[in-house]
Every structure is written in C-alpha cells, then in structure tokens.
Amino acid sequence: MESQGLSLKKKPTSPRSLFDSFWTGVASLCMIITLIPLFAVLAFVTVQGASQINLDLFTKLPPPPGLSDGGIANAIIGTLVTVSIATLIAAPFGVISCG
Numbered sequence: 585m586e587s588q589g590l591s592l593k594k595k596p597t598s599p600r601s602l603f604d605s606f607w608t609g610v611a612s613l614c615m616i617i618t619l620i621p622l623f624a625v626l627a628f629v630t631v632q633g634a635s636q637i638n639l640d641l642f643t644k645l646p647p648p649p650g651l652s653d654g655g656i657a658n659a660i661i662g663t664l665v666t667v668s669i670a671t672l673i674a675a676p677f678g679v680i681s682c683g
C-alpha cells in the first residue's frame with residue numbers, strides 16, 4: 585500500500601500537543617511538590633537519628649516504659665527467628681519446584 589501523504593509527525597502547535605504539554609507540566613509540578621516534604625522528612629530523620637546509632641542500640645534490650653536508654657536487640661532477634669522459620673518452610677518448596 586502506498587502512503588497517501590499522511591504524516592505521523594506531531595505538530596508542536598496543535599491543540600492536542602499543547603494540551604499534552606500542559607498536563608505533563610502539571611504532573612511534573614505535582615511530583616516536585618510531593619517530593620519536597622518527603623526529602624525534608626528523610627533529611628530530618630537522618631540528621632537526628634545518626635547521632636543515636638551505636639553498638640548499644642543493637643545489643644541492649646528495650647527499656648521499660650518511662651526510661652530512655654535501651655536498644656532493639658529483641659526486634660533484631662525476632663526478625664531473625666521469623667526469617668529463619670519462613671526460610672525453613674519455603675526453601676524445600678522452592679527446591680522441589682525447580683527439580
């Protein structure tokens with residue numbers, strides 16, 4: 585079939601192109617407005633929390649209510665136990681399904 589002179593090129597001044605460009609700009613602006621507070625909170629938490637990271641954080645038990653010193657050893661141990669149990673259950677199924 586021969587081309588009948590139809591062009592698939594986009595005209596930059598067509599109403600559809602202008603409409604598309606406008607909404608692309610609006611979406612980009614909304615993305616930037618959304619990312620500013622996200623990075624502000626991330627920076628705040630990083631700056632404030634960096635001074636609290638030490639060996640005691642990972643080795644001490646959580647403090648009783650009302651006390652400020654303590655660590656996250658229970659959370660780390662609980663995570664390791666949960667992941668170990670899940671691996672013991674899931675690994676055999678994964679090995680059997682590949683064989």
